[in-house]
Amino acid sequence: MTKSTRPIVRIHNIETDEVIDREMNDDEFAQYEAEKAAQAIAKAEAQVKENAKQAILDRIGLTADELKTILG
């Protein structure tokens, strides 16, 4: 028997006060994976932007704080 690696979700039905902890179903897992992929893309894009910003600062020889002060 293979051990599933899917994340656990909790459902608290407050009508019955029943709490169920179970693995994600197919739909939930697909959405979870899609979100994770989207987050990874967003993170990579943010890093590219940050690198570009830093490259400009390096070129002009200023730190981000110094530039802030100048633009003040």
Add this chain to the structure above:
Amino acid sequence: MATTTNYSWTTPDDTALVKDGAAAIRSLGTAIDTTVFTNAGAAIAKTIVDAKGDIIAATAADTVSRLAVGANGTVLTAASGQATGLEWALPASGGMTLLSTTSLSGATTTISGISGSYNNLFGIIYGVSNATATGVFRIAPNAATTACNERLRDDTNSDIANGYYLLSSQYNPLFTSTSNIFTFTISNYASSSIIKPISHTSSFIRTGTTWYQNLGNGSYNATTEITSLVFSNAGGNHSTGTVLLYGVK
């Protein structure tokens, strides 16, 4: 002839002759008899009430009836459909009712079966931590992940469209710390005809020991009644955290 003060019964004058005494007494007795008979007929008999707390109420002009005492905690309320025009009823409730206390756990925590008997939902969430990864803390009403709009009142002043409702702005709380608290309000959540306004406040640590505060407002852009709320962290599983969910009348 002299008369009595209250009922004007005729009595003999001080100067009346003795021979008139019998007639005067008969006349006075008849008058008293008539008055007492009339008054007794108009009085409410004490036997109309049967038990402690019973009250007497009119069912029509010049007509009375017993209204039995109500149950403990009930109050007397006008009720035109009742024979006496009154009924004992539970006082209209108001304020906040704690609907649930839920511990956050796993990738998502769903609070389902939310009663539609209130006007608004109010939530307090505290002590949230995340063992696996940090991430934005958020709500998905009815598990809808693309149905909320939000205006973040923080240093970004940015707009979020068609997504989760973010309780931590676009920032990742430092979820290795449980030093955080979030509140949210969802108005008209039980309506099936209008979208639902949402607002929140939050206070959490982002890095080191520096607290960060933000607030925001937006909406759940669906006319569907909200019966469940899904809490999650973009990026990881919840380890701890408590959600207190209140219904507000």
